Every structure is written in structure tokens, then in C-alpha cells.
Amino acid sequence: xxxxxxxxxxxxxxxxxxxxxxxxxxxxxxxxxxxxxxxxxxxxxxxxxxxxxxxxxxxxxxxxxxxxxxxxxxxxxxxxxxxxxxxxxxxxxxxxxxxxxxxxxxxxxxxxxxxxxxxxxxxxxxxxxxxxxxxxxxxxxxxxxxxxxxxxxxxxxxxxxxxxxxxxxxxxxxxxxxxxxxxxxxxxxxxxxxxxxxxxxxxxxxxxxxxxxxxxxxxxxxxxxxxxxxxxxxxxxxxxxxxxxxxxxxxxxxxxxxxxxxxxxxxxxxxxxxxxxxxxxxxxxxxxxxxxxxxxxxxxxxxxxxxxxxxxxxxxxxxxxxxxxxxxxxxxxxxxxxxxxxxxxxxxxxxxxxxxxxxxxxxxxxxxxxxxxxxxxxxxxxxxxxxxxxxxxxxxxxx
Numbered sequence: 001x002x003x004x005x006x007x008x009x010x011x012x013x014x015x016x017x018x019x020x021x022x023x024x025x026x027x028x029x030x031x032x033x034x035x036x037x038x039x040x041x042x043x044x045x046x047x048x049x050x051x052x053x054x055x056x057x058x059x060x061x062x063x064x065x066x067x068x069x070x071x072x073x074x075x076x077x078x079x080x081x082x083x084x085x086x087x088x089x090x091x092x093x094x095x096x097x098x099x100x101x102x103x104x105x106x107x108x109x110x111x112x113x114x115x116x117x118x119x120x121x122x123x124x125x126x127x128x129x130x131x132x133x134x135x136x137x138x139x140x141x142x143x144x145x146x147x148x149x150x151x152x153x154x155x156x157x158x159x160x161x162x163x164x165x166x167x168x169x170x171x172x173x174x175x176x177x178x179x180x181x182x183x184x185x186x187x188x189x190x191x192x193x194x195x196x197x198x199x200x201x202x203x204x205x206x207x208x209x210x211x212x213x214x215x216x217x218x219x220x221x222x223x224x225x226x227x228x229x230x231x232x233x234x235x236x237x238x239x240x241x242x243x244x245x246x247x248x249x250x251x252x253x254x255x256x257x258x259x260x261x262x263x264x265x266x267x268x269x270x271x272x273x274x275x276x277x278x279x280x281x282x283x284x285x286x287x288x289x290x291x292x293x294x295x296x297x298x299x300x301x302x303x304x305x306x307x308x309x310x311x312x313x314x315x316x317x318x319x320x321x322x323x324x325x326x327x328x329x330x331x332x333x334x335x336x337x338x339x340x341x342x343x344x345x346x347x348x349x350x351x352x353x354x355x356x357x358x359x360x361x362x363x364x365x366x367x368x369x370x371x372x373x374x375x376x377x378x379x380x381x382x383x384x385x386x387x388x389x390x391x392x393x394x395x396x397x398x399x
Contacts, residue, residue, distance in 0.1 A: 001026040002304050005059045005089075007080050008071030009034035009043035011158045012094055016071055016121075017047045019296035027304060029069075033059035056080060060087050067307065069121075070094055073161040074168050078103045085110040090117035090307050092300075096178040096327070097320025099169025104324035105345060108317045119303040119313045120320035124152075124179045124240065125186050126295030126302065129253045133244060134186050136251060143248030144356045148187045149227040150180035151241045153234030156206065163208050171210025173201050173330060176230040178323050181218065182315070184226030187244050190319065191349035193221040194342045199330035205233040216330045218342075222353035237285065247356070256293065261286050318348065 004020060006013055006029045013032070020027045031051040034040035044052040053059050056076075060068050060083040068084040070077055070093040077093055084091035091111060097120055098104035111118040124130065137145060153176075161167045162175060185194070199216035206212045212233050218226040240255035263284045287293050299315075306313040325344050333340040362368040366383040369391065374380055377398030384391050 001028070002067045002307065003028055003030045003064050004067045004069055005030065005062060005065040006032045006049070006069050006071060007056060007059060007076075008073075009036070009039045010071065013043065013071040014047075015291055015294070015296055016069055016094075016300075017043075017049075019291045019300050020069075021047065022291065023297040023301060024304065027300075030064045031059050031062050057083055060084055060089060065089060067092065067117075067304070071121075073159075074099050074174075075161075075166070078106060081107040082110055085114040085116060088114055088116055090119075092119040092121050092303055093317070093320070094121045095123075095182075095320065096169075096174055096324060097317060098324050099174070101321065101324040101328050101345075104317075104321040108321045108346070111317055117307045117313075118317040119306075120315040120317055121299060121303075122179065122182050122315045122319070122323075123295035123299050124255070125182055125315065126298040127240075127255050127293060128295075128298065129255055130183060130186070130242065130295070131298060133242070133251045133253055137187055137244070137246070141249060142244065142246030142251060145187050145189075145224055145244060145246050146356055147225045147227070147245045148184040149229070149241075149243040150183045151229040151239060152176045152179050153229065153231035154238040155235060156212075156232040163206070163210075165208070165210040168210070170327075170331065171201070171203070171208065171214075172212055172230045172232045173199070173214040173216070174210075174327055175232075177214060177216065177228050177327055177330065180228035180230060181226065181323050181326050182319065183242055184218065184228070185319075185322070187242075188220050188222075188224045188226060189349075190322075192224065192353050193344070193347060193349055194226075194322070194326050195219050195221050196339045196341050197326060197329045197333055198339045199333040201330075201334045211334070214330070214334075216333070218326060219339075220353070221350075223356045256287070258285060261288060318346070321346065 006017055009032050017029050029049045032040050032043050032049050033053050033056050035054055037054050040052040067090045070080045072080055081091055081093055197216055197218045201211035201214035203211055204213050213231045216228050237257055239257045242253040244251040265281045265284055303313040326342050329340045329342045360368045362383050365386055369382040369384055371381045379396040380393055382393045
């Protein structure tokens with residue numbers, strides 16, 4: 001059983017608390033902290049939390065608390081994590097870990113020096129569909145992963161602070177690119193080094209200082225490519241999609257916009273439909289269990305089981321640090337309009353990665369490019385001569 005300090009009584013704090021109180025049943029938020037006392041008090045009453053406070057240090061150092069969950073604006077992550085490290089309390093921090101790699105590295109160093117359990121709350125790598133995809137890749141079902149495309153778009157975040165670059169540290173790239181980048185790392189292999197990036201970002205619609213749209217490419221040491229697409233200006237709800245291409249197969253995942261439930265409303269009772277839904281009439285796509293479908297249940301189960309067992313969870317502060325470094329390279333690329341290196345001060349993966357390109361031999365003289373069955377039942381083989389490089393095609397009669 002974990003007794004938890006929930007730092008933050010906003011939207012994500014509600015999701016986290018619903019998950020913590022729901023799935024394992026034995027975990028309990030002991031105290032909630034928020035800068036707004038009225039909001040903290042109302043949050044505590046709504047979720048049955050015994051204590052509330054506006055003092056973050058008091059919440060972290062509460063003698064009942066064993067685990068600190070950081071669900072605060074980005075500019076407060078570092079302060080919260082340092083408090084947890086000083087108190088020797090396990091700490092789980094929402095994404096992105098820091099506003100920049102410097103902050104992320106400080107947090108990583110602090111928790112590792114203190115020897116405390118740490119978890120990076122990257123919920124979208126824990127969605128049921130994403131976990132199933134990861135499992136398929138590990139089993140070799142689609143061969144070696146060549147390319148991953150991950151997309152998250154919606155009409156923009158809920159709270160005012162997201163739109164303030166000083167508080168958030170950036171725009172949509174920092175807010176949602178972190179999800180897509182870590183999803184791709186999960187498919188390509190988190191032990192494969194990200195080498196370089198190229199990125200476009202711009203402020204197209206919203207009157208803000210940060211970017212509201214971004215597209216980027218991350219090249220990995222084995223030749224694999226990750227592509228991310230993020231937007232705060234997409235209309236029609238929240239679109240979470242992943243495509244994974246391997247040498248032997250493909251995975252397509254639609255996590256949210258098409259939920260498996262479709263409903264038409266002519267405009268009856270108004271209310272909440274799903275996160276980022278823009279309307280409560282017409283064709284709607286409600287979510288049966290939003291907390292679970294967005295990965296929160298699997299995430300907290302993994303992290304708290306690991307905490308109890310003294311093992312490492314799937315997503316740690318180190319992963320958050322790597323993601324921050326990749327995003328920092330993306331921001332540099334936006335300015336230079338060139339490929340920029342990913343400057344990892346700390347790398348704990350493979351020093352050398354086996355290249356994807358391992359060609360199939362057909363015989364001692366030829367490499368196999370492609371084999372397919374034609375409409376007449378014959379088999380066509382396209383071959384490349386190893387010495388001359390000449391490409392030819394050969395037919396085998398129908399069996």
C-alpha cells in the first residue's frame with residue numbers, strides 16, 4: 001500500500017488520483033497540495049483525501065507520505081523533485097520531466113544521489129494498445145522496426161499556464177512531442193541511441209509566444225527513423241495515432257479519436273464527453289474508461305509494483321532526461337533549419353547499434369529484393385547480382 005502526496009489539484013491531478021484510488025484499491029492519496037487553497041480543499045472533498053495544504057514542503061514531508069506524485073506546472077517540477085530527494089521519498093513526475101535538459105539532468109542527479117525510487121509519468125506509452133504493440137515488436141512479429149510515426153493533436157491544453165512560455169518552457173513540441181518521442185523510443189529500442197533531429201515548428205493560429213504546431217524527425221544509430229506530428233490547433237477532439245513499420249510487418253494504432261463507441265446526440269443534456277472533445281452534440285466518440293485508455297492504470301500499477309518490489313519501472317527519470325535532450329535538439333533545428341545532433345551528456349544504452357540493413361541472400365550470386373505471387377499463380381522473384389549490381393526478374397510456374 002502506498003500513501004501518496006499529490007502535488008497539483010488540476011486536470012492531470014484528477015486523472016492520477018482516480019487511477020490511484022481505482023485500480024490497485026490499496027493505494028491512498030493522503031494529502032493534496034495546490035497553490036489555490038479553495039481548489040485543494042474541493043479536490044480533497046471530491047476524492048476523499050484526508051488532508052490538503054498550499055505548502056508543498058509540508059505535503060512532501062508529511063510523516064504519513066511515502067510516495068510523492070508531481071502533477072504541477074512545468075516550472076515547479078524541479079523544486080518538487082528536489083524536495084522529495086531531500087526527504088528521501090519516492091517520486092513520480094509528470095511529463096515533460098523538465099522545461100529543458102538542464103532541469104531534467106538536475107532532477108536525475110538528485111534522485112540518483114538520494115537513492116530514491118523515481119518514475120517518469122509518460123502515460124501514453126502505457127496505453128493498452130501501445131503495450132500490445134511493444135509486445136509484438138519484442139516477439140519479432142514485424143521484424144526490425146524501420147520507421148515510427150506518432151501523432152498527437154487537439155485544440156489545445158486546459159490550463160492557462162501551458163500557454164505561457166516562461167512557465168511551460170515551450171509550446172506544443174514540449175507539451176506533446178515528449179509523448180510521441182518516447183513512444184517511438186519504445187518501438188525502436190530505448191537502448192538504441194538517438195543521433196540527430198530535424199524539426200519544423202511555427203505559431204500559426206494561437207496568439208502566443210511559443211509554437212502551436214510542430215513536425216520532427218529523429219534518426220537513430222541503427223538507421224531507424226521516428227517521426228512526430230503535434231498540434232494545438234487540430235479541430236475535432238484529440239487524435240492519438242501511431243504507425244510502426246518493420247521489415248516483416250506493420251502496426252497501426254488509433255488510441256483515442258475512434259474509441260470503439262460512436263454516439264449521435266441532437267443536443268440533449270450537455271456535459272463532458274472525453275478529453276479535448278469540442279462539442280456535446282452531433283456524432284460523438286465517448287471513452288468507456290478514459291483513465292485506463294490513456295495509460296494511467298497500467299502506468300501506476302507498473303510504478304508502484306516496482307516501488308514495492310525494489311525494482312526499476314518501465315519509465316524512469318533517465319528516460320525523461322533523454323526525451324528532454326531530443327526536444328532540445330529539435331528546438332535548435334527549428335532555428336538553424338538543419339539537422340542537429342542529440343547531445344546526450346549521459347548515455348546508458350548500446351555504444352554500437354547493429355544496422356537494420358541486413359540483406360537476404362538468394363544464392364551465392366544474388367540478393368533477393370522481392371518475392372511475390374502473381375495473379376496467374378506464378379511466383380516472381382526480383383534479384384540483384386552481387387558483383388554487377390544488375391537487377392533481374394525471374395518467374396516460377398504456378399504450383
